[in-house]
Amino acid sequence: MGKTIAIWGPAGSPGRTTLSINIAATLASYGKKVILIDLDTFGGVVSIYLGLDDQKSGLAAICYRADSRSFTPEDLLNIAIKVPIRGGLFYFLSGIAHHSRWPEINQPSLLRVIGSAKTAFDYVVMDLSFALDSVGQDTRGRLNYTLMGSGDFLVMVGRGDPIGICRFIRAWPEVPKAQNGRSLSIIPVINMVRHTAVGSRPTKQLREVICEYTSFQQVWQIDFDQQVCDALLLRGKTIVDCMQSSSVAMQIASIARVLQ
Template sequence: MSISVIVLGDQESIVRQIEGYQGELIVTRVCSDIAEAIAACLTAIADVLLVADAEQVPPMEQIDELIGQGTAVVYMLDSYVDINPLPDVLQLPADITMSDLEQRITATVQSLKRPDSLPAKANHDLADPASRNQGKIVCFWSAPGSPGRSTIALNFAVEAAAAGQAVVLLDADTHAASISIQLGLMDESASVAQICRIVDSGSTDIGRLNAACSLVQVGDATIRVGTGIPRSSRWPEVRASALRRATTVFRNHYDLVVLDVAPHIAMDEQLSFDTQAPQRNAVTVEMLRCADEVFMVVKSDSIGIPRALRAIDELEESQVGLQPKIIFNRVSASSSGRTPKRRLIEAWDRFGPMHDVVGFMPNDSAVCSASVLAGSPLLEIAPKSSLRTEIRSLAGIKSTDLPKKRVSRRFSKSA
């Protein structure tokens, strides 16, 4: 079996070694540019992309695309600089013998061709087996229309942290990020964009990822917050592949990773391009895929429920197997009639899909407005509110503790 190899980097010695060995590896092209090498691989003329220059390492998004189509990616570098090992990329020393090189590459190519080694699935597990699945990824999603998704996601993370869990909150909304505003953070640097750049550089170092986030003190607890992009025009800086890898790394070091994502999941940007196009909604789709639990926030009125039903239909058509749990928000008699919970359940049982309803959040607009105005979560601004009680229940926390006294908070970049 011959294995075609594209070499990325001006390393004539490696090419000569492969050609002189006269084994199964065959060099079909040598590229000095990343774009040229990726384009050559996407035309399916190669089984392997061998990266021989540390300055020519492709972005993680392109690596995932190559692996997804069955092209093995191999790093064979003299110096790794800040490139940490990745489980789905074969990394070999530059002084490896040709027999070992051929054996390792052959095994990698064969593993990619087996149906049970789907790369997209492997990408979700980036740590050692001993540390996998240590934490949990929870994603908050909704239909368009501002149903209060970010408010619930933020306070869910805060309550989990107050209960003693190590929590990371990532604002992955590429359309209208708002977590930083709700916490009173004037952050123009966009932590999620920094996180993506770190992963795209080849690093999955938890120290660097932590440093990109803001450390926020809430009551007696602290949470790490990856703030979203301050302007929607900056959405290309948040790349789905890189953020998915970062989220998985966070899960392996924290008890809980909370994601706030945009409502849109349509992947139709590629219709306007002849080649692969950037996908603005790919972040939402990837975060939904990698989440261990998905909550869908539904505004409980005659507009919010039909929107939610259409969004779920769209989700089921494109993402088979996802089972979001339903949270009705802004529940009140004025929007749903008398006995609103019973009416919502009846309406959902009649028209809604077979998804569990796990929460009914009361319509407490005054408390929510005060929270945003103060830049503080409910734990600090309204510890006795019914909305906070319901969110605590959603997070699996008993509401028997006394409310904490409000304290001033300090925000800092983690070292």
């Protein structure tokens, strides 16, 4: 049975999508069978990042298909897009390009799709929106709660400056509620880290602040490198295909190793 990895962060947490794509690509480069699902129900942009058509929603199509009793994991393989990378590939299920299509994502059907994906893949990487709501029954925030709580790993993303860290710490008390008594490994990742925003020793300072106000014992970071991010976006490529020697690539690889 495969493992699910939810990538989530509070409002103002940049890089959820970039991290989702590159974690999926890195795991696939290790020889794992991986599917990436764009589950940002406010309007996913993974397709744009990869240079693909964002008007066709594989997610909506597979949820519609999952309503059928004849739905099988083979349907998922047929609808998902194969994304080639250096030394392999990963599968990608495109999301909804506009929030108005949210009603097409039926939660019971989606959970069935994810269950099937776990039987067909080693890893199911889910790029979630910022929303988080433990009260509503049919909201996008409630869906995130459900997906996070049913998974194996949660990569919680924050921004590497005082505002981003404050939002990260404020969001933390809500995250354990999603576990519902299950064992969920939470990986804290602070993105866009730069000494000009947090001081001359950013790694030490970020770790001390976050560990003081949460139960985390370790914090992963990704440095701010606009040149790397722009190069990937311009080419529609992943960190596996270019910029492999950058600090960003090595930091993402260190996160991927924890998820194995």
